[in-house]
Amino acid sequence: MAEMTLVEAVNLALAYEMKADKSVVVLGEDVGKNGGVFRATQGLLDKFGPDRVRDTPLAESMIAGISIGMAAAGLKPVAEFQFMGFLYPGYDQIVNHAARIRNRTRGHMTCPVVFRTPYGCGIRSPEHHSESTEAVLAHIPGLRVVIPSSPKRAYGLLLASIRDPDPVIFLEPSRLYRWAKQDVIDDGKALPLDTCFTLRVGTDVTLVTWGAMVKETLAAADLLSQNGVSAEVIDVATIKPLDIDTIIASVEKTGRCVIIHEAAKTGGVGADISALVAERALLSLRAPVQRITGYDTIVPYAKMEKYYLPNEHQIVEAVTNIMEFA
């Protein structure tokens, strides 16, 4: 057991699975000698050699497409897009091929690939390095979209993603990469995909979130408890496919639901969760569902990103308002 950051836990899971399964191959821009720009693949080249840890030429469509071919041919590629804002050249390959090769071949061929990428704002990066466009991936049938929000979940969920027989987009919140350390046991135990994690049990309101906003949501839950409001905090973790049952069960208990995400509001995953809660738990609701999200703007450059990110006070205010609703 060792104390480590989220990015170190990603590294640990990669090393574990590469050792356990010779078909796992890591590829991407600067993942070799440099160990990835965030050091997620640090040390892997020395341990596993250049056949299995491959620096690619600078081309994301190639990274996506070659991974699909490798996966269909029996390997388990774990490919890195350097930042989410640079995944898009690979989007055609992901949507038209990775997501549907099983379906197109009636299950004869599969695509057990993991596409990892750092995402989100809040680390004062340059333009295009702060995207939170998970919804454009979660929208695609055939994909899994998994987002860890702690070192332990990064380790367990990445192992599960690599072992999963279908394509997984693994989004790593760069704002949490080096935020809080946790003890992680390197025992190779995966955590379940397609399952929410209830981080805090409560009775008055259900706070639903994922990724880096888990940080502000937990802080808001602390503030709320000082005001005598008991918040249940759910980390969705796999945003596609949704574990809606856990969310519905919680809302049936609390009667209130606030969804918090960093991505722009319109067409965000929060809209889907809100619709499902309305469809399935309307009669349990004591107040309208609320969404606290990033604005419907381009993610601003570093100087203004603090105004873009939702904060814990906005969450507290939204909860306080609906507590008064009924």
Place this chain on the structure above:
Amino acid sequence: MEIVAKFEVPYYQYLNHEGNVVADLPAFAKDTQELIKLYRLMVLNRIFDTKAIALQRTGKIGTYPSTRGQEGVFVGVGAGMAKDDIFVPYYRDVGILVQRGVKFSDILLYWGGDERGNCFASAKNNFPYSVPVGSQPLHAAGVATALKIRKEKHAVLTVTGDGGTSEGDFYEAMNVAGVWKLPVVFVVSNNQWAISVPRSEQTAAQTLAQKAIAAGFAGEQVDGNDVIAVRDRTEVAMKKAREQNEPTLLEIISYRQSDHTTADDASRYEAKGTRETHWAHEPIMRLKKYLEKLGVWDDKKEESLQTECAAEIEKTVADYLQTEPATVESLFDYLYEKLPKIYEEQRDQLIQLGGQSHG
């Protein structure tokens, strides 16, 4: 068997690293005032670069990509363009932008994390930066198409890094430029690294210049440490684009005398001593040696140039540091010509919350 195609890739250099003339100089290079202008610009850019890195270290700007060792490339290309030509940059081409009306303080504004540093409002013939690697050559081809349709006698120039030549968009831009005979020049700034990946791992092709051959037009290599060669070959290629609608690829070779950006640590992948070996070829010393040999440069002139350039950069830094912060609502002001009604509420909320960020 018969050979159906053969090709050649020329290499251009006028001044070698000892400052000796090795080929017939182009006309402008016979005017020492022109050479001193180029020299001054390279010195100014290097002083700016050192200052920008210092500002990053003290938190006054964010991540910044150094141009150290590449002054010959960007100063030479900028000098080879005409004012009415259109420039489509990537992100490291400061030395071109500042010759085209962009202020050094704007460049600090951009890397300081302020959108206003990307608008180049006072320098209209320049596109904004392009951080998504390899995407901008297509825009250059598009601009060239517009110029051609309107029969305007200007040309377009765009810069891509050596790594960027691996992106599909780069090939697609060259391909359409070849088929449509577009007035565009593709500059590849080959600084021999794409972050940690060396040029040899981007392509098995012997040169990057030869990629133009597959698109049906000429490609050439230019010594990027020889600012005379860079300016000359840019001028020739731009003229060919303007007058004959003939694209060109210029692979301009230098060496990245820095980490990729201030967020990078090249000691993880760059062999010790490599930078130092390449330093013998850096562009500023080379031209200085030549100017000294011509008897038009001496220590006194050097000293006063250094002082004058340092003062100019100090002033631009002061301008940057005194820039009033943008308004929070500017997040919404440029999304659409008119903000759709549904977003007005969000804009109001942002203004109301503007004072209580948690940053």
